[in-house]
């Protein structure tokens with residue numbers, strides 16, 4: 001059985017950051033067990049239509065403020081090619097089903113009404129939680145434009161409670177990663193700092209790919225981690241970086257089981273599904289001028305192929321469109337064939353741009369919900385919740401520590417949330433290791449007393465199953 005000081009489950013940004021931080025602080029015998037054949041997790045590029053597209057995280061959000069976003073710093077060091085995203089005009093590029101763009105004044109009014117209504121809704125929710133009489137709830141959106149704006153507000157812009165820490169702390173700008181090496185190259189760069197690599201490949205034994213963890217056993221002396229292929233690994237501690245969706249599923253079992261305060265907190269956190277569908281065309285038929293990168297389709301079904309982006313700013317001449325679906329719509333397209341999804345997308349595009357547009361030559365539909373190593377795209381804590389929920393999701397249980405974007409109190413849902421969570425968890429664990437080292441002489445003394453006692457009364461200890469060979 002392989003023995004290490006710390007096992008890290010998952011090689012996404014949080015797991016790699018935690019491992020790097022531990023290694024740099026002297027805990028070099030870490031072992032990273034990753035379920036898939038690659039590092040990166042929800043940061044994943046794929047070749048599509050001659051360019052590299054990002055199936056998961058695409059933007060570095062929170063740039064240009066007083067404080068520097070650590071992910072932006074990593075990207076700058078790597079000279080990652082990025083492209084500024086200006087969403088301000090999206091609300092003025094709203095198409096109806098006959099291909100007409102709603103007049104600017106009308107769109108602006110509808111947008112303002114929707115923001116006022118969202119604020120009112122939030123206030124009445126807060127009042128309800130405080131046991132006060134709620135103000136009259138605003139009417140729900142009904143018309144296609146109201147539904148489209150409601151979708152943009154709640155599933156994108158106001159998905160978090162204001163003020164949004166990412167924008168307050170790091171700035172309001174967002175940059176789309178448009179680099180052939182992919183967003184994931186940041187993780188390879190970090191891995192190079194502490195793992196043995198050659199020609200861009202990680203050849204270090206401390207990273208094991210295709211290792212699906214199914215069980216974490218904890219005892220007074222350490223942990224044993226069991227993987228689907230029957231391997232077992234021992235360590236003093238384990239850090240679990242699997243997503244909140246995975247924790248909610250029964251992929252990993254814990255022995256003894258996690259306590260109720262922990263499982264309840266995990267179950268209470270919502271999981272957002274966010275799907276970027278990529279479509280490749282023989283030529284460009286959509287407007288590409290300034291302020292036209294993002295456009296919206298208004299339909300009577302909320303979230304039905306609503307939010308569009310062209311990739312001409314990121315990759316000129318690529319002739320690629322991206323449409324973003326969320327939650328129920330994401331689950332719906334995940335369960336049908338890509339041909340059906342393509343037909344639906346084409347019908348929407350023909351509504352907006354006319355019947356003569358060319359048919360897409362290729363489609364790419366990521367499936368984050370049905371991926372058993374993800375079960376969704378990112379955590380989404382309830383609008384009104386105390387920080388205790390997040391603290392319980394993050395809190396260690398004995399020798400089991402937790403990290404991942406969902407454990408970040410201020411930045412859950414983001415790449416920088418995952419990065420900062422990895423740093424934070426490794427610091428907490430290092431502190432715990434230091435404490436236990438200080439206690440070691442005392443523990444050794446107690447153990448020697450126990451052994452003397454055991455020799456004089458062996459029967460008493462016959463059922464105690466201690467794990468041996470720990471480093």
Ligand SMILES: Cc1cc2nc3c(=O)[nH]c(=O)nc-3n(C[C@H](O)[C@H](O)[C@H](O)COP(=O)(O)OP(=O)(O)OC[C@H]3O[C@@H](n4cnc5c(N)ncnc54)[C@H](O)[C@@H]3O)c2cc1C
Pocket residue numbers: 009010011012013014015033034035036039040041042043055056057058059060061211212213214241242243246251252274275276368372373374376377378403404405406412413414415416417418
């Ligand atoms: C579609 C989409 C769009 C997004 N857009 C943005 C964006 O624009 N900007 C932004 O900042 N953030 C964005 N995010 C969020 C961002 O990608 C995540 O917050 C971040 O990457 C999470 O990192 P993590 O380390 O917490 O988790 P992950 O990256 O999920 O890493 C966890 C790892 O654990 C592995 N694992 C799971 N189960 C097991 C197991 N049983 N055994 C072993 N290994 C296991 C997984 O394979 C994975 O590699 C987006 C996410 C998605 C999906």
